[in-house]
Amino acid sequence: MRTRPVLIYDGDCAFCTSSVTFAERHIRPRCEVTPWQFADLNSLGTTRERAEHELLWITPAGVTHGGAQAVAKLLLNAGRRWAVLGALLSLPPLRWIAHGVYRLVANNRERMPGGTPACALPADGRPRTQASSPPTAH
Template identity: 45%
Template sequence: MTTPTFVYDGDCSFCTTCAEFIETRIPTHARVVPWQFADLDALGLTTEQCEEAVQWVGTDGATAAGPDAIALMLRDAGRAWQLAGSALQIGPVRLAAWPAYRWIAEHRHMLPGGTAACSLPQAQRDALYGTGA
């Protein structure tokens, strides 16, 4: 793989809003793609992994999830973003980032841009809306 990939939940409005922020404001080299439209097999990811957290797949095929994925995406963006990404990987910050990430993931339907569908697992969204990969 020649380009890193940052994978998010395209069925979640909050996640999509965050991805749009990345695409317009953070100069990462990564391809930013909803998991529902990604070739997960080629990326070495599972639906379950993508439902649980955002994912980063590096050019070497190495993967990271949640705040670790966000840190790698920021580090890829260079300059000031690289500093933020590096800070996110510092031990105590990283330890605090995971509970914060999980809280946000569990409450994303209540955050700006979130919808009720954001709170449902993919299987339930498929049953209700007839969507999915």
């Protein structure tokens, strides 16, 4: 049984790696940090598809929080002033706003500072637009 939470991120994404490095240096959460590419996702109770889609925070009990709520849990875990921000991000309406901002950043992470084309979500992980939808038969 794990005794510490696990933070799972996309190790192939320069933006994600830079963000996690910042968190480790400045926020200092008390958790294990690992890229999904090197994690035993099955034993952590999650899937590759979910790990490709969003940052994951997995509690020692096996509860998984994704996206903005993974960030909120990371901040809560760090304590000090970060815990206040984590608590705020857990409450509506800030929770909803945080989710929207997280999705906007995640869906465009290859365009973020430090991002590279390798940061782009797989095509099946991106929201569909009219331009990317397959043609329909008439």
